[in-house]
Amino acid sequence: MTKQNPILRAEDLSKRYEDGVLALDHLNLDVRPGEVYCLLGANGAGKTTTINLFLNFIPPTTGTCYIQGIDVTKDPLEAKKYVSFVSENVMLYGNFTARQNLEFFAKLGGKTNLIKEQYYQVMRRVSLQEKAFEQRVKTFSKGMRQKLGISIAIIKDAPAVLLDEPTAGLDPKAAEEFLEILGELKNEGKAILMSTHDIFRAKEIGDRVGIMKEGRLVMERTREELQYEDLVKIYIDYMKSEPLTA
Amino acid sequence: MPRRKPVPLWTIVRKEIIANLLSYKFFIVILLTTLLLFTSFFVLYKDYKGRLADYELVRAKPGEPIAVLPPNPLSIFAKGLDEAMTRSFEVSRIGIAVFAGQKSGNIIFAYFPTPDFVYIVKVVLSLVALLFGFDQISREKESGVLRLMLSNSVSRAKILAGKWLGNFLSLSVPFLLVTLLGFALINLDPGVSFPASSIGRFFLLVLTALIYIALFLSLGIFVSALTRRAASSLVILLLIWTVSVFVVPNLGTLVSRQMVDVPSVKSLSEKQDQVWTREVLELIMESRAKNGRGTGDIAKNHFDAINRELNQMEEDYRNKFDRLVRLSKNINRLSPAASFVYASTELAGTGIGEESRLKENVLRYKDSVLPNLERGEKQAAAFAYRYRSVGQVLAQGGLFDLTWLVFFNILFFALGYVAFVRYDVR
Numbered sequence: 001m002t003k004q005n006p007i008l009r010a011e012d013l014s015k016r017y018e019d020g021v022l023a024l025d026h027l028n029l030d031v032r033p034g035e036v037y038c039l040l041g042a043n044g045a046g047k048t049t050t051i052n053l054f055l056n057f058i059p060p061t062t063g064t065c066y067i068q069g070i071d072v073t074k075d076p077l078e079a080k081k082y083v084s085f086v087s088e089n090v091m092l093y094g095n096f097t098a099r100q101n102l103e104f105f106a107k108l109g110g111k112t113n114l115i116k117e118q119y120y121q122v123m124r125r126v127s128l129q130e131k132a133f134e135q136r137v138k139t140f141s142k143g144m145r146q147k148l149g150i151s152i153a154i155i156k157d158a159p160a161v162l163l164d165e166p167t168a169g170l171d172p173k174a175a176e177e178f179l180e181i182l183g184e185l186k187n188e189g190k191a192i193l194m195s196t197h198d199i200f201r202a203k204e205i206g207d208r209v210g211i212m213k214e215g216r217l218v219m220e221r222t223r224e225e226l227q228y229e230d231l232v233k234i235y236i237d238y239m240k241s242e243p244l245t246a
Numbered sequence: 247m248p249r250r251k252p253v254p255l256w257t258i259v260r261k262e263i264i265a266n267l268l269s270y271k272f273f274i275v276i277l278l279t280t281l282l283l284f285t286s287f288f289v290l291y292k293d294y295k296g297r298l299a300d301y302e303l304v305r306a307k308p309g310e311p312i313a314v315l316p317p318n319p320l321s322i323f324a325k326g327l328d329e330a331m332t333r334s335f336e337v338s339r340i341g342i343a344v345f346a347g348q349k350s351g352n353i354i355f356a357y358f359p360t361p362d363f364v365y366i367v368k369v370v371l372s373l374v375a376l377l378f379g380f381d382q383i384s385r386e387k388e389s390g391v392l393r394l395m396l397s398n399s400v401s402r403a404k405i406l407a408g409k410w411l412g413n414f415l416s417l418s419v420p421f422l423l424v425t426l427l428g429f430a431l432i433n434l435d436p437g438v439s440f441p442a443s444s445i446g447r448f449f450l451l452v453l454t455a456l457i458y459i460a461l462f463l464s465l466g467i468f469v470s471a472l473t474r475r476a477a478s479s480l481v482i483l484l485l486i487w488t489v490s491v492f493v494v495p496n497l498g499t500l501v502s503r504q505m506v507d508v509p510s511v512k513s514l515s516e517k518q519d520q521v522w523t524r525e526v527l528e529l530i531m532e533s534r535a536k537n538g539r540g541t542g543d544i545a546k547n548h549f550d551a552i553n554r555e556l557n558q559m560e561e562d563y564r565n566k567f568d569r570l571v572r573l574s575k576n577i578n579r580l581s582p583a584a585s586f587v588y589a590s591t592e593l594a595g596t597g598i599g600e601e602s603r604l605k606e607n608v609l610r611y612k613d614s615v616l617p618n619l620e621r622g623e624k625q626a627a628a629f630a631y632r633y634r635s636v637g638q639v640l641a642q643g644g645l646f647d648l649t650w651l652v653f654f655n656i657l658f659f660a661l662g663y664v665a666f667v668r669y670d671v672r
Contacts, residue, residue, distance in 0.1 A: 048672075055397050057671050077399045085397035091389040093261075095268040107257040108398040152394070162397075 005069070006030030007082070007160045007191035008037075008054065013063035015049050015215075023049040025215040026063070031191040033159065036182065038202035039195040040235060041212035047195035049215070051164045054193070055085060067160055081110065084158045088165040090149030094138030098123060098148050101137055102155060109156030122151045126181055143174035150181050161185060163194040167201060179205050203231045211238050253400040255408050262412020266378070275374050276420045282366050283421075287428040289360040290322045295437065297332065304334050304345075311337040311615045311626035313608045318595050318633075319440050320447060322432060323363040326596025331604050337612045337626070339549060339619050340522075341556060363425070364590045367455040368583050369491055371421065372462040376483045378413045379466020381476035383666060388475060392671045406467070406666050410659065414463055418456055425452055447636060450593050454648060458586040461655045462487075468662035471669050490581040498577030498584070506570040514563050518556055525552045546620075553616075564605075571598055579647070582654045589647035595633045599642055607631055 008031040015024040024046040031037040039047045052058050054065045056076040065072040068082040092101040102119045106112075123133055126147040137145065146166060153161050163182075167175040179201055186192055186207075196202050202209050203226055211219040211234070218238055221229065266272040297317040306312035313335040321328035334345040361369070386392040395405060429448060432438055440448070466483055473479040509517075529548045533541045575598070578584035591597035608629070615626040634642070 052672055055393075057393065057396065077401060080397060080399040083397065085394065087390055087393060089390060090394070091391055092394075093265060093391065095265060100264070104257065104261050105394065105398070108253050108395060108400055110253065110399065112254070112257075149394075156398075 004033050006032050006066075007068055008162075008193050009066040010050065010053070011064045011066070013050070013053060013065060014061045015046075015053060015058065016061045023215050024053070024060075027215075027217055029210060029217060029220075031160070031193050033189045033191050034186055035207045036186050036192040036194065036205050038206035038209045039193065039212055040197070040199060040202055040209060041195075042239060044214075045212040046215040047212055048164055050212075051085075051162050051193070051195060054083070054162055055080070082158050083160040083162060084109070084153035084156045086146070086149045086153050086161070086163045086166045088168050089142070090145045090152075092137045092145065092148065095136055097134045097136055098128065098140070098144075099133050101148060102151055105152040106155045109152075109158070111155060111157075114155070119155070122155045123148070125154065125184075126151045127177055143170050143177075146170060146174065146178060147181075150178065154181075154185070159189070160191045160193070163192065163196075165195055165197065167196065167198055175201065199232050199235050211235055213238055213241075253398065253404065255404055255411070258400075258405060258408025259412040259415065262409055263416050266413065266416040271377065272416065275377060279366075279370065279374060279421065280424045282361070282370060283363065283424050283428060286361055286363060286366055287322065287432065290325065290362055291432050291435075291438070293360070294319065294322050295435075297329075298437070301332065306628060308628070309625035311611075311619060313337070313611050313629035313631075315604070315631060319438055320444055320451070320594035321362075321596050322438075323429075323448065323451060324591050324594035324596050325362045326364070326591035326594060327598065327601040328596040331596065331601050335608045335611075335629075337615055337619070339616070340552075341518075342608065342612055363451075363455070364587060364594075367458060367590075368586055371417075371455070371459050372491060372583065373487060375417060375459045375462035376466040376487055378417055379463045380470055380479045380483050382409045382413065382467045383470040383669060384473050384479050385470075385476040387669070387671060396671055402666050402669075403663060406471075406663055410463065410467060410662075413467075414460055417459060417463065421459070422452070422456075425455075443633075443636065447593050447595070450636065451590050454586060454589050454593065454651070457648065457651045457655060458582065461582055461651055461658060464655055464658035464662060468658045468665060471662050471665035474670075491583045494581035495578045495584045495587075498580070499574045501577055502570055502573040506566060506573055508566045508570045509563065514559065517559060521552055521555050521559075525549075549620075560609075568602070571602075575643075579650060582651055585647040585650045585654075589644055589651065592639045592642075592644045592647075593636070595639075599639070600634060603634065604631060 008029075010027050010029050013024055013027040014022070016022045023044075027046070027050060029037065039050065041047050049058070053060050054067065054072060056065075056072050056079070059073060065079075067079040070079040070082070072079045093104070096104070099116065099119045102122065103114070106114055106119070120130075120133055124130070128144060128147045128151065132140065132144060137148065140148070149166070161182075167178055170178060175198075182192060182194070182205055186205075194202075194205075207223050209221050209226065209231065210217050219234060221231070221234070294317055301314070301316045304314055305316070306314055315332050317332050318328050336343045336345065383392070386395070396402070433440060465486065466479075469483050469486070470476070470479045473482065525548045529545055532544050536544070575584070575588060579588075588597060592599050611629050618626055640648070
């Protein structure tokens with residue numbers, strides 16, 4: 001791995017919600033160009049909170065998120081120029097066609113002068129069927145919507161990509177296709193931070209895998225280290241271990 | 247990394263317009279509004295023509311002491327008090343007799359009154375604007391689209407402004423087209439002549455309607471930004487709409503009646519009859535006592551006494567009534583619907599202010615022609631009435647109501663902005 005400056009960086013990041021729940025506890029992580037970082041953890045472990053903090057959907061209690069060196073809290077609009085986001089359940093404008101949705105979000109992402117063929121190219125790249133390009137999205141399966149979601153991320157061409165459980169609910173073939181596209185993005189030099197429950201795919205795609213529990217990053221392994229360790233066993237051991245707050 | 251252009255506001259505006267054009271909601275609502283407006287224009291245009299024909303029959307002949315106005319062509323859009331204003335006021339030595347001037351002959355109107363433009367905007371368009379606004383934030387939050395939008399370099403202020411503008415244009419452009427087409431079609435009839443000032447008034451009326459519609463759109467978006475579910479937003483907005491369009495304007499009138507004691511018209515009329523009876527009886531008795539000598543002077547004295555007393559009664563009544571109206575108007579202004587009705591009817595020349603001014607003019611006319619009538623002259627000067635200019639209307643409350651509507655607009659939009667900035671999009 002080349003030691004380039006990280007595109008995504010969390011420094012001492014904590015989040016305590018108004019109801020007192022500590023969702024994230026002094027998280028430190030970074031993701032460099034061409035790297036896929038997978039965050040594993042049970043529900044409520046803090047994975048989605050981390051992504052929400054990177055997107056400035058919620059303010060941190062302490063610490064700082066940086067995207068391309070820009071403090072997300074201080075300059076969120078500048079920081080968001082350098083990040084794309086794919087959610088667990090991509091719900092777009094149902095009455096719009098795939099191309100119309102792509103065009104709108106491309107423009108929101110700052111790509112204002114693209115032609116129809118360029119939208120089609122991106123949709124071909126994610127293996128969306130040609131006949132679906134001008135179909136209303138409300139007729140799409142979840143797999144097709146997720147492909148459209150990743151094409152929105154591709155067309156923005158941001159150096160960082162945040163994915164919040166993007167393969168949840170996808171059939172194995174669709175999930176495999178999705179990860180292939182992620183692999184391509186990684187090869188293009190994107191810094192990818194993905195939260196997931198899927199241990200097997202995290203091991204397959206991740207250059208680094210972090211396990212979160214009760215808001216803390218309790219373990220981190222590189223791809224090389226995982227060649228000699230059983231990630232499933234490590235994950236289950238951490239999940240079964242005593243609560244951290246006990 | 248190439249520099250990315252800031253997101254143009256038009257991107258969001260365009261998306262909102264296309265989303266509306268592609269929805270069934272939009273077509274049903276626009277169809278309904280078009281149907282309602284055209285029906286209203288057609289029926290009230292026919293009503294106006296009928297009343298105009300009636301006017302030709304009842305209008306004062308040269309020398310007759312009758313004050314009667316032709317129907318106001320703008321009453322096709324804002325009927326207001328036009329029927330009351332076009333009654334025939336016949337002046338005689340015994341006072342002013344009021345006759346129904348030009349009134350809709352079709353009694354079925356009493357059961358199913360045709361809503362005019364002002365009513366349609368007040369009730370239907372306000373509801374339509376809420377239907378456009380109620381799910382702008384909450385629905386997109388529910389679907390997750392809002393997160394995707396806000397993951398881009400676009401501010402919440404721009405999203406809110408884009409949503410507002412896109413929906414306002416989606417709603418106002420078809421509304422304007424239908425309204426202007428209706429106005430143009432009515433203008434094709436040479437029998438309906440809108441003076442130049444009326445055309446200006448009409449456009450101001452339409453502008454007032456747009457401000458009123460925008461206000462409800464802002465309110466819809468504001469409540470949408472307070473709720474996490476579109477269904478909750480809709481229920482809250484229906485409650486607010488019912489209270490502001492139906493409850494407050496009626497409540498204000500009821501409350502003010504408790505605060506200002508105004509005798510009923512019937513009671514005033516009975517008191518006037520009593521004065522007449524008393525004075526006539528006294529006149530008869532005095533004439534008998536004097537064996538018919540000097541009856542002319544006695545009669546004149548009694549008629550003068552009647553006039554003085556009736557004038558005093560009417561003035562007291564009018565003062566109390568004016569107080570009641572002022573108080574009602576001020577209470578009712580808590581609802582933007584009331585402000586809209588006041589502003590639009592005054593601009594059309596069919597409002598309370600214009601009607602009150604007309605009555606004052608009729609009384610002055612009576613005072614001016616009465617000496618001639620008492621002298622037995624057959625010819626009275628013709629009654630002339632000029633509607634207030636737009637400037638006068640604005641200075642006498644119209645501008646206040648317009649400003650009040652603009653204030654509501656700014657308030658709801660600002661509250662919507664604050665709510666959206668604090669909105670949890672997760």
